[in-house]
Amino acid sequence: MTGEPVVGVLGPPGDAGAFVEWVRPHLGAMARLAARLAVGADRDDVVQEALARAWAKRSQYDESRGTPSAWLLAITADQARKAVRRTHRGLVLLPDDESRRPDLDARMDVEDAVQALPARQRLAVDCYYFADLSIAETAAVMGCSEGTVKSTLSDARARLRVVLEVSE
Template sequence: MTDQAKAAGPPADGAGFVEWVRPHLPAMSRLAARLAVGADRDDIVQESLTRAWMKRSQYDGTRGSASSWLLAITADQARKAARRLRPVAELEDHDGADHRPDVDARLDVDQALTTLAARQRLAVDCYYFADLSIADTAAVMGCSEGTVKSTLSDARARLRSLLEVSE
């Protein structure tokens, strides 16, 4: 597919659409997993692809890349899936789990991320975990690149204080 065809939008035929979205599937999957912990990320990606197929005529390459359009849809579907999740009862600690500093550190970071404002979490997830550029993160969030940079800076400052990390 030529760059001109990619800018024009998703193909109307199923096979062409599959090829158009294929390069974006890993990022969609990573973002779904980050935004809807506990939900089935494959289901979220499938819902996102269905939504993209149904709304393919609304894609406007002048407003952002295919990646940012697909990831915005994925973020929306992940938020919906997260809202549908019911709290799961915690399991009792039967064996007194072994102390593992690497796991404890990871849990601290994950816990700290949950304390961020929703907009900050979305920016962190898009930029750091889905490997989006600032421009693509801005497109997913529906804001300017400057707002993304400011949001990420605020999120990093908050995480530094929560995790007691010095620069």
């Protein structure tokens, strides 16, 4: 050994400046994903929690297992899920009020339709279409295979097609 510090992808251990530069290009995607997944929670808080978690786990990043973007977005998705659970923990459900129900014949917009998807399909749609991740990066965020992402996206598109179909 030469006694020199080991320099990894993120620079020397504990180098906050290298970490900041490494994370900076991904902040926009992290913010977009947090906003989409953590409806009702503060997007910036979710991103901040994700960055703190990434800093704490930076030694676990392995570039052979995926891109920095996918790793950071997986952490962001996890923090968004936690934020939603915290936000919804204290909610009280009110009895259904017929007068507040939306007209079933009214056209549903895309945002409502995406929000109505099952959680796994919504995550795939948010990552692939709204965060502009590749299939491989979406698979890394979701913790599944690329084939599963393709199948999940196909199922989501089929469901959205039915929900958004306008009968004439």
